[in-house]
Amino acid sequence: MKINNKAYINYFDSISCAGNNSEELFESICLKKDTISINSTYVKERNVAIGGIQRDKDLNNILKERCDKLLDITKLHDFSNTLLIIGSSVGGMNETEKLFFKNKNYKEINPKKHPVDAISHFLKQHYKFYDDVSFSTACTSSANALGYAKEVIEKGIYENVLVIGIDSLSHTTVCGFSALSVLSSKTCTPFDKNRDGMNVAEGFGILLLQNKKEENSIELCGVGYSSDSHHMTQPHPEGLGAKKAMENALENANLHKNDISYINAHGTGTFANDFSELNAIKSLFIENKPKVSSTKSTTGHTLGAAGAIEAIISCMVLKEQIIPANKGLIEIEIEDINYSFETTSSKVDYVLSNSFAFGGNNTSLIFGLVK
Template sequence: MLKNRVFVNAYESLSCAGNTQELMNAIYAKESGITIDTSYMPHNRAGLGSFAPNAFFSSLVTVTQEVLNKSNLDDFSTTLLIVGSSVGGIGKSEQIFFREHSYKNINPKEHAISVISDTLNRAFGFKDSRSISTACTSSANAIMLAQRLINIGAYENVLVVGADALCYTTVCGFYALGVLSDEQCTPFQKERKGMNVAEGIAAVLLQGTRTDESVELLGSAGSSDAFHMTNPDPEAGGAISCMQKAIEDAGIMPTDIDYVNAHGTGTQANDAVEALAVETLFAHSPYMSSTKAITGHTLGAAGALEAIIACEVIKAQRIAPQTSLTEAENTRVNLPIEAVEKKVRYVISNSFAFGGNNTALVFGALK
C-alpha cells in the first residue's frame, strides 16, 4: 500500500540549555545546562536540568506559539495535537499537598497527563487531541503515531508536544532507584554515576506536504523486551529489534545510517545495552552520541526533543559530539568527542523506557 510521506516542517523547544538555537549552540560547544541542586533532597546533591521556576505551563504555550509562527498554518484548527508526557500535572498536585498536607484540594483533571493537552487546547483550539504516557518513550511514540496517521491520510497536520516538568516524584523516584548522578551525567563513560533528571518542552509539527526547510520522517518502530520493570534486556534484543524495524520502515539499510542519536542516559544498564545494540546492528560503525549531558533526561519530552536535535544535525550536516567523555566503556562504538562536519543523509534517534519499552525514529535529508 502506498503511504503518504511525512515531513517535519517546524519545531521549537525549551530545556535547561535554552531554546532550540541555544541548545544546538550548547551541544556543539559542549556546554551543559545541568546544575547541582539540593532543593529536592536537602541532604543529597542531584544534577538536574531546569528552566525558570513555575514557568512550565506558560512555557508550553510560548513554545507552541513559536511553532505556529514558523509554520505555514494560520491556526491549529485543522491540526491534531498528540502529547507525550511522563508526569503530566503531578507537580501541581505536589505543590498543593506540601502546602496543605492534604489531598482534598487536588484536582484530578490537573493531575493527569491530559492537563497538558487541555492547556494547549484552551490556548489554540486544536481539531482534536490525544495524550500518550509510556515513560521515557512518550513523545517518541507520539511521533510514531503521528507518522502512521499522516501515512494513511487521516490527518494532514499533526503537532506532537513532548513535555515534562521537574517534580519530587521523578527526582526522588530515580534517587530511590540508585540511578541519579550528583553531578553532570557522563553517557558511555567507563566510570559513570547515573542520570540527570530534567524538564523540557519540545513541539514538532509533522505534515503531509514538504517545504524548503523540511526534514523527512522516514520510519519508526517500537518493541518491548519486557525483561525487567526498570532494566533493559542485557543482550539488547529489544533495542536491536526496534532499530532494525525502524530502518526497514524507512526503506533503507543499516549501512545507510550516518548518525545515531543515542538514548544514552548515563546509567550503567542503559548505556551498556545501547552500545551493544549499536555495535551489533551497525557493522559500519556510524557516529553515535547522547546529548543528555547537555539537556539532562527530559523523560517524556526526550523523544521529541531529540527528534529536533536529529533534524538540526541533518540541516547543519554536523555530527553532535559526546560531551564529558574521557574513557569510553565500549570502544567498539564510534563516539566523537568533538563535532564532525560530514554528509549526513540518515539519522536514527533512540528512546528507551522502563519495562523494555523501545522506540526508534529515522529521519532523512530531502531528496
C-alpha cells in the same frame, strides 16, 4: 490501508536547560557547555545534578507562548484542522505537588490538572484542535507520539499533527530515580567507564508534522518499536529489544543500516542503559559504523520529552551537517563503537534516534534530508 503520504517536519521549537530555543540547544551541545546544576531540595540530605530551566513562568504558560509563535510563523491560521499529540511522563504531577506541599492536603487539587492529559487539557482552554491524544510510556512517550503522527499522516487520516513532548521537574520522579540509585551528583557522562548515573531534567519539544513538503522540511522516514519485557526497570543486557527497534525502524524506512550516518543514542549515563544500548549498536552496525553520541550530558534526561527534544536535535544535525560529541566521554568501556569524541562537520543523510523506557519499551526513529 494503502500508504500514499510522507510525514514532513516543517517546524520545531524547544526549551531546556541547554537553551531557550532549538538553535541555543544545538549550540550548547556542540560546544559542550555546562548546563546541568547541583540541587539539594529534591532529595533529602543529598545533592543531585539536575537539568532545571531558569524561568519565571510555569512551563505550560511558556508552551502556550510557543504555540502562539508557531501559528504566527507557519501557514496555519489555527489548530482546528490539527491533531494534537502529547507525550509526557509527569503530566500535571508537579502542579499537584505544589498544592500538596503548600497546605498538606489534596482538597484544592483539580483532577483534570493532574493526569498525563493535563497538558492537552490546558492547551484546549486556549485553542480548538480537531482532536487530541496523550501518550505516557515513560521515556519513550514523545518518541511514540512522533511514531503515531507519522502513521496517521501516511494513511491520510490527518494533514497536520502537532507533537509536543513535555515534562517538568517533580519530586515524585526525581526521588523515584533516587530510590533506584541511578542519580548522579555531577553532570552525567554517558558511555564513560566511570559514569555514575543520570540527570533528571525538564523541558519541551514542539514539532509540526505535515503531509506537504516545504523548502526546509526534514522527513520522519522510519519508526521502529519493540518490547522485550526483560525487567520492570532494566533493559536486556545484550540489548535485544533495542536492536529489534532499530531493525524495525530501518525496515519501516526502507533503508539499509549502512545508510545511517549518525545515531543519537538514548545514553542516559546509567550502567544498565549504556551497557545494553552499546551492545545493541555493536551487534547491528558491524561494518560501516555510524557516529554515536548521547546529548544528555547537556540536556539532562527530560523523560517523556526526551524523544521530541532529541528529534529536534536530529533535525538540527541534518540541517547543519554537524555531528555533536559525547561530552564527558574519556575512557570507553565497550570497543567497536564509532564514538563521536569531538563535534565535527560531516555529510549526514540519515539520523537514527533511540528512546528506551522501563519495561523494555523501545522506540527508534529515523530522520532524513528530503530528496
